[in-house]
Amino acid sequence: MxxxxxxxxxxxxxxxxxxxxxxxxxxxxxxxxxxxxxxxxxxxLSRPISSGKSSGKSSGKSSGKTVEIILNAMETDPKITVKELQDKTGLSRRGVGTTSIN
Structure with missing residues (x-):
């Protein structure tokens, strides 16, 4: 061949x-x-081991604002769905589920 x-x-x-x-x-x-x-x-082939930690460069104000939007929406409507949170934040289903509220 x-x-x-x-x-x-x-x-x-x-x-x-x-x-x-x-x-x-x-x-x-x-x-x-x-x-x-x-x-x-x-x-x-090996891939680099991820530390699981974010560099923090892209998460500052925007993620804090997203957390605020999610918390306000949940306070206003305790039965809000993930789909409704997606619509309010513009995040994916996974993005809504992994947003850290610390």
């Missing part, structure tokens, strides 16, 4: 993909991929 692709010029730089991938991952600060060849050729 590979020979056919070479003959019809469908292969640009044969064998350079793994090296390019490793270089790009290193440049991006990601862990180098792991290669396994036991039975099948497998590449294991």
């Amino acid at each position: 590979f020979g056919l692709f070479v003959r019809i010029s469908m292969v640009g730089q044969a064998g350079s993909g793994i090296g390019r991938m490793k270089d790009l991952m290193k440049e991006s600060g990601l862990a180098e991929p792991e290669f396994h060849t036991d039975g099948m050729f497998t590449i294991c």
Whole structure:
């Protein structure tokens, strides 16, 4: 199959993909991929571990305002639905559910 692709010029730089991938991952600060060849050729990619903490840069006033809107709406109508809160805040269903009221 590979020979056919070479003959019809469908292969640009044969064998350079793994090296390019490793270089790009290193440049991006990601862990180098792991290669396994036991039975099948497998590449294991790692993703950065999230600390679960927000940088706080995007949450300041806007999230405080959102919390205020949600609390006021719930005080006015204790039976308010998530859908109604979505309409009032512009948040997704998940966004309404994960808004931190501390």
